[in-house]
Amino acid sequence: MRAQFVFSEIFIGLRRNLTMTIAVIVSAAVALGMLGVALLMLFQTSHMKTYWYDKVEVSVFLCTKEDPGRHPTTCASGQSTQSQMDALVADMKSNPLVQTVYTETQAEAYARYRGQGKDAAMVDYVTADQLPASVRVKLKDPSTQNIEAIRSTYQGQQGVEAVSDQKTILQPLFKLFNGLTVSATTVAVVMVGLALMLIVNTVRLSAFSRRRETGIMRLVGASNFYIRLPFLMEGAVAGLGGVAVAGLGVASFKFFLIDRVLAPSFSFTSFIGWDKVLLTIAILIPIGLVMAVGASAMSLRKYLKV
């Protein structure tokens, strides 16, 4: 095998069909880029799940003295008593879904509230007894099902004002990422199809424009592999070009959208780091190669009889 010969053939082939080569690189780049974005979103979703599911807790808020008017059924007797709270804690501790239970008194809630909203004008008007005491539970497995089980158990009990969980709060963000994943995947699928067709056509053109060479190669007994290698490598080079551009796209998605837009607006959660970007690019390389080489091979079977 003479490497120099093969490489000069590849270069000649790519240069002869420059416009098609560019079209292949661009469409492969868009296809792979979208695939990359979809992957990033999947990583982000699972990253957020592990980040939050460590922390997810269900909060059972107890009644305050102002609640009887707002929640007449469960808070009829006014402010919850210490014995009601103790009963709740004991009950939760015996619940098999629950990992740990801790409580927050009205005074503690007030301190946390003041800490969170230091600058808000509202802070001065809120008093400690307006804020509910709460019992917080951390679940062994914070699946939606388990959260709902806890919610339905304690919602409606006497002395309970409301049950809330962070998972519900995070739903919109998960929905956003899921939506991005789905739409990026859809575009990716369409673009992969387009890229495949372009590669097939490019290789076909290339095979046609070099039919004289390949004809002679056949006659003098070059092996099928040797005859096809330059074409396959052409596909591979174009595919790698697509991966390179797609990698830039994925990196700029991380840099401009995640770091500059999403991270500042959703400061309560954490976002994936550059390691996942690199991982995504590492996944895109074989996909791009297989796509390009596979399409080339398919095209050669059809248009390059040996």
Added chain:
Amino acid sequence: MIRFDQVSKTYPNQNRPALRDISLEIERGEFVFVIGSSGSGKSTFMRLILREERPSVGRVYVAGKDLSKLSNWKIPQLRRQIGTVFQDFRLLPNKTVEQNVAFALEVIGKSRPTIAKAVPEVLDLVGLGGKGGRFPNELSGGEQQRVAIARAFVNRPMVLIADEPTGNLDPETSVGIMKLLDRINRAGTTVVMVTHDQAIVNQMRRRVLELDGGNLVRDQSRGVYGYVR
């Protein structure tokens, strides 16, 4: 060297066979003319030897191998033992004479030192020593055909197949090409040449195979173009 055993070839969607029940044997070192009008089956005959086609019926043997049993990936090995020359030369216009000949060795993976040695040798043999740096369009037709023969012969094949090698050349130049083919034949290579050139066939007095409508109508040693009664 080449043996046809009751070979018929019918192309798909055609009623009339291109070759009909051909049996013949060409010995090692023979020089054979294949003659016949257009459509008589000459091209099919050549294509069967090169295993570009498979016979519909019968067997073709080249160098002792049954081509119908030859698996696809071994076809290149067969073709390395057969040199091929065409009427239209089939040189690569963007390569020099040397590069054209070297191409045949490069693509079968020969080493650079081997190529550097073999190419000037074969160019000397065909009488093109010193013209290795020229491009095909700088050469006369006869010279271009010599390049094509050099390319076909550089790997020292056992068989050389020439499909009307003098078809595009004037009689004087043709004689030169025939002398070259004769020299190659005398060195031990079997030569099979398809031609319409009566003068050449009559002059050379070699074995003649005549095809007509797919039938082998004449197999005559030291034959001439027309019938001798």
